[in-house]
Amino acid sequence: MQDWVQILIRSVTLLVVLFFFTKWLGSKQLSQLNIFEYITGVVLGGVVAIHISTLDSPIYYALIAMFVWFLIPYSVELISLKSKTFRNFMQGKSTVVIQNGKIMEDNLKKEHYSTDDLLESLRKKDIFKVADVEFALLEPTGELSVLPKKENQPLTAKDVGLKVAPEREPQTVIMDGKVLLEPLANLSLNTNWLETELEKLNVSIENVFLGQVDTHGQLTVDLYDDKIAVPTPSQKPLLLATMKKCQADLEMFALATENEKVKQMYEKNSQNLQKAIENVQPYLK
Template identity: 85%
Template sequence: MPDWIQIVIRAFSLLIILFFMTKWLGTKQLSQLNIFEYISGVVLGGIVAIHVSTLDSPIYFALIAMFIWFMITYLVELLSLKSKSFRNFAQGKGTVVIQNGKIMEDNLKKEHFSTDDLLESLREKNIFKVADVEFALLEPTGKLSVLPKKENQPLTSKDLNIKLAPEREPQTVIMDGKVLLEPLANLSLNTNWLETELDKLNVSIENVFLGQVDTHGQLTVDLYDDKIAVPSPTQKPLLLATMKKCQADLELFALATENTQSKQLYEKNSKKLQEALNIVEPYLK
């Protein structure tokens, strides 16, 4: 067998094995590498690279080396889950670099983190003044976690005592012109409902690049043709406007009638509808 064919076979086979090993070790490696995970990636990649190009070495040497290192990494991860002290040793732990608004210079030097590195990491958090920071922690992955001072934190609805409706993640029900049945089922909806909503928008499924349904059951679509404008969903604003009109009509009827019993009935139902509006208005805005 020619050498180049052996290299191709080795490269593909070892790459596939490395791919599955990485998946078995967990996706955390893909998002944030600590010290040991970084070493593991370098070593496993080095084993593959060496044995792909070294044809004098049997391929099972590579498999043995990869398996041994895989087991070491797996056992380290397992022990890290069970022991906090071992996890701190193997993966490292966070270092406080700003506390009570004061930079901890000794901790910066210990982590070989310069002032420029600190300022750069703060700018990535949209913080340009160290004086605006109450607390900052350098994570084992090298990322900086920042807690701004209270007066520099953005306002939330809780701070303003505003009640907002709970919201779930939107479900993608159309992708690349094809209906996705599982997300529809998660929303307790079906294809008949989807077709009805698309008819309201005057579009067909085949013309939809992406379609999503929010927590309130409203469908929004993005079409392949960017020149076609799709109307925004109007169900919630229309329902809110209708309820407000009904409440205003009841108040008007109460003022217009001279019958005491009818006036009391209109006023009573107007108050009930206003109470209902106060409850549902956050959900319909």
């Protein structure tokens, strides 16, 4: 067998094996690695590279070496899940580097983390003053987790007592001009509803590159032709405006009539409609 054929076969075989080993080791191998996972990845890659080009070495040598380096980290992961002490030793643990706005210098030295490293990591979190930090942890992966002081945290709807509607992730119902039935079913919708919504926008499914439905059942689309303008969804704003107009009309009718009984009826219904508007307004904005 010619050398180039052997290299081709070895490359494909070892690549497939490496793919499955990495997949079985879990998604952590694809994210930020700890020390042991980093070493494992380097060694597995080195084994593959060496045995692809070294034709004098049988391919099963590479398979044995890869299996050993798969078995070791896999076993370490299983033990780490059951023992925190072992997990702390193998993967490390978080270290407090800022507490109550005060830098913990001894912990920084222990982790070989310089002041410049700390300030750089804080700037990446859009924090430029150490005094603005309530608490900061250096994770085993090298990532800095930061809790700003309360007065420096972004204002939320809860802080101002604002009621907001709950939201779920948007569902993609059209991709590359094709309907995706499973996301539609998750929303308790069907193709008839989708076709009706597309007719309102005056577009066909084949012209849609991407279509998504939000938590309120509103369809938005992106077309293949960027020059075609798609009308902005207006059902919710129109409904809110209509409800407000009806409430204003009821108030006006109450002021216009001289019949006390009719006036009370208009005022009562106006108040009820105002409460309904307050309840649904977060959903219609």
